[in-house]
Amino acid sequence: MRLSFLEPLYTEPGPFASVYLDTSRDVEHPDRAIAQRWHRLREKLSRQGADRPLLGVLEEAVGADAEVPGMHGQAIFAANGSLVLDGELPSPPARDSARYGTLPEAMPLINQHLPEIPYLALVVHYGGLPTAETHGWVKVEAESGTWPASAVTPGERLHRRVPVATWHHSAARLGHLLDAWARRTHADALVVAGDQWAGNVLVRRLPHAVRDKVIRVGGPTPTDTGRALLEPQLGSVFRGRMAAHDQDLVNIFIGRRALGGPAAEGLAAAVAALQRGQVAALLLNHPPDASLRLWTGPHPTQLALTEEELLSCGVRAPREEPADEALVRALVATAAELVVVPEDVLGLDGGVGALLRYADRPGTPA
Template sequence: MRLSLLQPLIERPGPWASVYADVSHGTEDAAKQQELSAQYAADQLSDQGADAVTCRAVHDALITLRRPGESLAHAGRAVFATGGEVVLDTPLAGPPTMRGATWSPVPRLAPLLDALGENPVCLVVYVDRTGADFELRSDTAHERAGQVSGADYPVHRTTSSDWSERHFQLKVENTWEQNAAEIAEAAGQAFEHAGADLLLLVGDVRERRAVRDRLPDRLRGVAYESEHGGRASGADSTRLDRDIAQVRAGLEQDHVLDAVQRFQTGEGRSDGQSSVTSGVPSLIEAAREHRIDTLLISPDGGDAGREVWVGPDPDQLAVRGTEMQYLGEVHPAPARADDALLRSAVATGAQAVLLHHSDPVPPGGLGAVLRWSTPVTH
């Protein structure tokens, strides 16, 4: 998951209202249902001790109409607020598995891993001989991202063997190559600007290949092609949507498998060093020392909901409340281990991966691949 999305949540001390809501009201009384859901969330927060202005901010956010580009079907929302202000309001592709509102010292972050997943962003490049249109696709976005136009003459070859026609044909080839190079360069710039994770080329096979061959080296490993759809209006979009979903799901699965394999490899080292850790005490120590590279979380593991102690700073976390005075916090508060570790991961630029039942999980459901190896102690 892109933990950078959560950066605004570590810049405030809290306490935090965290709300996961189903806003897919498609009935005739949708407005009434939306109001009831918003009021229920506000009442939940109030019952847990949240201040009135924060409850009102959450209520108002949940009754706001969907923003442009958000899905109208099976939609969800994750809303985080503190001090009377909504700090993060992110749409979800479907109703969240865990619904409800919590008021806690740190944001309730772990369910967002399940709700958003990796959510890789795909830059779709619709190519033809004269240029390309760019589009961004993710679970919650379907938006135009610019276009590029190359030379439009000459672009069509002939079948004549006359010398002049062969000369003209060479010009066509040159025009194609020039346009393909311009499209590839613009695609690279759009990819970087959007922070995309993968790229899908759509169009005639020769035009796709011409652009792919000219992509920057850094993009070729995440570039794919689809034979469905095209730049022209009316092109087949149903099968293209399937192709986009398939390459995005493949990338997400690859990331999870990579994290699991790195954890397993780190566990099995025979050189007296370890590049992984598990167990709440060891993970907290690694988090305080900024050693976590990738945090692995299984929501069903017993350690995920274990109580730890935190302060307002992401580095202030400990197994016991009495330890917090040495970290500069005299009024520690209890928090879930998964949320506290995720907050630290956001602050230190680490990654996080949600593991499911079929994945080999670390003991207790929490583990980490470390940024550098440490000696194994027994």
């Protein structure tokens, strides 16, 4: 999983206010409900030391996603009197939360982006007599997205309506367009729903590369909900899967581990590699436990398991921070990726591994 969407979080030195808030619109008087939730979080932030200008910036952002229908939430970050990042959550947070601290609390936002699978969704409607393939029309709706975040931030949308008499010819042209679109967006899957006959015509005319990615689904196919196209079906298709890109990284790690290639395992080894900017991708079996802490300095790669280690490197006044916040900051700063891999797919020592950009030379200290 690439973390470039988090780069705005680290343009300010902090401290940061991190807010996770249920902003669902499917309740009675949603604005009142959101205001009440925010009031409780505002008081909590104030007690933690957030000043009035910072709270005012947050308050302006709360509920600004009113155009997003249904259940969802917001992840809002601010620092030094400025809004740093306002992210949509495809699902409401398990609980509203607010934290004011040295580093932003980004891991809950990351968790709502996982497994970050790129896809194309396609609905094919046929309007005409059931036995007549020469009258009527075929309407196609297609949309790109990255599941599950695309539920509330849908991607590019395509609309086509053609006479059914020309559908065989039009489907071939559309197939090449979809193939190019899938390549451009690195789509793992083309999820297809709608009319069986018209859909089959299109699928048979797709180039082989994208045809092999087709997943047919049933169920209702509304196209104007304000949410992701085929959102209910996408959950059943992708839940429990890894993105193909992440699976490739896991396979590379397995190969390197077997052959003694540039890879590291265990928290201590991964932290040491992050200090050197050596990590290409950090692999976790699960996000770090909330009680796990690391020592940090002002620079993102200044992190360690002990205060003494940072002091010996010349870092003045190290701070103890939640491990997930320190790790994410280091990953974003060094353009490293994050892969959460189930333990039954790949068990890691201490639940942590790292793909390295280069191998240590013999004799290099850990």
